[in-house]
Amino acid sequence: MDLSVVILVEMLYAVASLVLISSGLAVVFGMMKVINLAHGEFMMMGGYVTITAVGLGVNIFVAMLIIAPLVVGLIGLVVERLVIRHLYGRLVDTMLATWGLSLLFIGLATMIFGNTTTGISTPIPGFTVGNYQINGYNFFIIVVAVVLVIAMLVVLKSTRLGLIARGTMQRPDMAAALGYSPDRIYMATFFCGSALSGLAGAVLAPLVGLVPTSGGAYIAKAFITVIAGGPSLVAGLISSASLFGVVNQVFTFAISPVFGEVALLVSAVILLRLLPQGVTAKFFKGKM
Template sequence: MELDYLMTVILSSLSSASILLIATIGLAVVYGLMGVINLAHGEFLMVGAYSALTATQIGIPYPLAIPFAIMVTMLIGAIVECLIIRKLYGRIFDTMLATWGLGMVFNQGAVLLFGTVSPGIGMPQYSLTIGQYSLAIYPLIMIAVAILMLAFVYFLMTKTVYGMKARASIQAPQMAQAIGIESSNVNTLTFAIGCGLAGFAGAILLPIIPATPSMGLFFAVKGFLTVVVAGPVALTGSAVTALGLGGGSSITASFLTSVVGDVFFFLMTALLLWLYPLGISSKWRRKL
């Protein structure tokens, strides 16, 4: 095996894992902090993608379209929390059902609003050459984006007052309320942040994955499995899982076929859940 091929495989597998992680972090935050599995997460990603796309179409430059997408999805997330999620705390299956239905509504809403095909914004046409192989630059940048995103969420949740309140409100809501935390407001914000992260993912991945009404579905499945395998230490666990499953399936796909790559992903998921029914991080002594 030539060295240049090996290098490109490693780099592109890292970027595949990063893309999976970027798409999953929002889900991990909401699950880890609130115990809510948001099955509409993929659709929030889609909303983010369309928001960014619409912004660029009316002339806003792409880098500014990303914060716009975050704001839109956070706002929608906050509304959804107040109207639906709030009423279903502690009822995990009911929340899953409700968010699944919500996802369908968003999906069809996007068809009605934007039609079935929208122009993509294209990927920056820069490539990196290693030996005989060349790689598109933009997917490689996603490695740095994933690291930054992870660092940001970790800092937000462990080092800020909001982060402490957020964890307090969900772990011991009555105690939190007793010391003066408006736990319901905090939860609304947490859910909105989770959705905002999905919106960010949709916007930043837009050049790689064009905006379509059903784009969320594929991320929902793999993101959901990643979070479940990760277990209670949602953030670090998801990072490790995305690297292992996403990177592993990409490497398998490079040497064998994409189908075998997918088989690897799902078999490993099954195997890990059999070995660690509560997720790989169930015995870790970390907060997040």
């Protein structure tokens, strides 16, 4: 009984961390069709911003939930103005440019923070479930992921802003004809996507040892989750993250963490063979 609770929590945590890792990319790649290979580095920067802010005496939750997304969002804004906006609609060129950006960010982080491992302790103590101890921070990550998903749904579906953004992504010419500047909407969307990446990096930072190359560990998972999710932003994110998170944890518990990772990748390959357009091209059609 206790064990099943523990496994359930670990599964929810795995799903939640996939949602977190992928949400920024889902906005930038899923909505804007910009292949952002620097996504992992945005997360890495979120982590460093958090650690620096905590080092300066800022409350850790303020640092993670407010400062890191803002700072990384602003970096994203600069990147969008200088690089990305010239490359909309040119898929391969954006790949090359963002890959270059990722190398640049790794280099900058190495220069500033050194090519060495840093980290902070988790702010939430562990607690007991029957005979088991669980990392209390897992719950925090689950809560952040749930709030994030709800917020994305509400913004995209129920606000005028979300409506304009969605419209612009589908038909920029029509949006322009109705008096909205696609240029500014793209800019705002990229800012949001970067901020989400920064948030993810910040929230995950206390669980890992951070190095400038940490971003590489996230990028593959993020792309797999977003691509397997398919055209619907939120529904796709939730469905593929749930699938991969559960598969990963089942195999991790049954065999070993290495097999968990392998199983995740194998299931992604099979899924994309069966549903090449992603889960939401077939199910939950027309959902957010």
